[in-house]
Amino acid sequence: MIVSMKTVLDIADAENMAIGAFNVTELEGIQAVLGAAEELGQPVILQFAPVHEEYISLKTLGPIMVLMADKAKVPVCVHLDHCDNFDMIREALDMGFSSVMYDGSMLPYEKNCAYTKAAVEIAQMYGASVEAEIGAMNSEDGKAQNDCYTDPEEAGNFVKATGIDALACSFGTVHGLYTAEPKLDFDRIEKIRETIGIPIVMHGGSGVSDEDFRKCIDRGVRKINYYTYRAKAGGEYVKQKCMETDGPVFFHDITCWARDCMKEDVLHAMRVFSGCK
Numbered sequence: 001m002i003v004s005m006k007t008v009l010d011i012a013d014a015e016n017m018a019i020g021a022f023n024v025t026e027l028e029g030i031q032a033v034l035g036a037a038e039e040l041g042q043p044v045i046l047q048f049a050p051v052h053e054e055y056i057s058l059k060t061l062g063p064i065m066v067l068m069a070d071k072a073k074v075p076v077c078v079h080l081d082h083c084d085n086f087d088m089i090r091e092a093l094d095m096g097f098s099s100v101m102y103d104g105s106m107l108p109y110e111k112n113c114a115y116t117k118a119a120v121e122i123a124q125m126y127g128a129s130v131e132a133e134i135g136a137m138n139s140e141d142g143k144a145q146n147d148c149y150t151d152p153e154e155a156g157n158f159v160k161a162t163g164i165d166a167l168a169c170s171f172g173t174v175h176g177l178y179t180a181e182p183k184l185d186f187d188r189i190e191k192i193r194e195t196i197g198i199p200i201v202m203h204g205g206s207g208v209s210d211e212d213f214r215k216c217i218d219r220g221v222r223k224i225n226y227y228t229y230r231a232k233a234g235g236e237y238v239k240q241k242c243m244e245t246d247g248p249v250f251f252h253d254i255t256c257w258a259r260d261c262m263k264e265d266v267l268h269a270m271r272v273f274s275g276c277k
Contacts, residue, residue, distance in 0.1 A: 002066065003075045005099035005129035005223070006165045008043040009199040011075070012222040018202070018213070018273040021045035022266060023081060023227035025055045028255050030068050032230070032262035037074045039267065042274055045099075045223065047079035050088060058092065066096040077129070081225065089119060093126045101168070105133035109154065116162045131201055131223075134158050135170030149188060156195035166199045166223055167192075173204035184208070186215055193220025201225065210272045217273065224273055230265045237261035 008019045022033045024046060037044035046065055048058055058080075069076035079099040080092040089100050102119035104112035116132040123130045135150030150169040159167060169192055172184035193200055199222035205213075207229055216224075234257075241257050242249050270276075 001072060001075055002069050002096065002098050003043075003077055004127065004165075005045065005077045005079060005131065008045060008075055008077050009166055009222045011043055013199065015274070016217065017275055018217045018222050018224045019043055019045055019077075020266070020270050020273050021047050021079065021081075021201075021223050021225045022230065023047050023049050023052065023225065024061070024065065025052045025231070026061075027064065028234075028259035029230070029262060030065060031259050032234075032266050034068060034072050034074075034076065035263050036266035036270055037076070038072060040270055040274070040276060041074060042270055042276070043075040043077075044270070045077040045079050047081045047225075048092075049081040049227075050083050050085070058088065058095075062092060062095045062097070070096075079131075084115075086119070086122070089122060093123065093128055097128065099123075099129040099131065099165075101131040101133070103133050103168075105135065105168075109158070113158060113161045116158075116164060120163050129165040130162075131166045131168060132158070132162060132164045133168035133170075133201075133203075135168075149185060150192060152188065152191040152195045155192050159196045159198055164198070166201050167196055168201040168203050173202055173208060184212055184216065186219055189216055189219040189221060199223060205269075213272050214275070217275075224269075226266075226269055230262050230269075233265040234258035234262040 012019050024030050033046055046069055065078050069078045077099050078097045080097050081101050082103045083089055084103050100123055102116050104115045120130045134155050135148055148170055171188045200220045201223040202216060202221045203225045205224040205226045238254050238257050
């Protein structure tokens with residue numbers, strides 16, 4: 001069943017947990033995420049990022065995401081991630097997405113506020129939620145720069161000015177693969193949550209230790225974006241199976257191997273995020 005992001009994050013607040021937000025680029029990824037969520041009986045966020053349009057377009061995958069989420073036995077938010085294009089935001093909402101992220105984090109503060117507020121007004125016409133971002137994260141070398149970290153006071157002003165439902169913050173995580181152990185600013189997370197009063201979103205969630213995930217959740221993180229290590233797990237398992245298999249390897253075998261391995265990776269992540277065993 002499709003619900004808004006605000007709905008699943010309200011559940012997360014009530015349960016002192018985080019909702020896994022899993023970017024997908026293929027049917028098998030959707031199956032892995034929804035299969036894991038249904039097995040655990042947990043709400044989940046299924047999301048698409050415009051950066052992945054080089055693999056598959058929103059026009060192709062978006063309606064499939066909405067169809068499968070609607071048929072799921074658990075609450076599912078269908079979310080457009082990291083978008084700064086209003087045409088694409090409207091396209092996703094017209095498809096049935098229940099949440100969008102307007103990413104103006106690279107803009108000057110005043111422009112970020114203005115454009116984010118416009119995104120909120122558009123989403124409200126659809127009954128959809130909005131996520132936005134203050135601060136910035138690196139993704140090239142696996143290291144975060146603390147001069148880009150989110151300022152708690154600025155974050156509080158931004159939330160008041162825009163009326164968003166969740167705020168993505170920079171506090172030490174990065175997008176992509178880590179080349180060094182992430183150094184997370186837990187005190188900053190706590191200060192931001194106290195200041196903004198709405199759920200914090202962790203981007204760059206892949207590669208963070210289970211212990212650090214729980215520390216972040218205890219301080220107010222309620223949505224955790226996760227993609228890279230799920231995709232890597234599926235790819236590495238397919239490579240292993242191909243090397244172990246005598247004779248021909250059929251493509252349908254590859255997709256099933258990847259789906260099943262990615263589901264196990266999602267199951268582990270969701271157990272950590274929710275605190276369930």
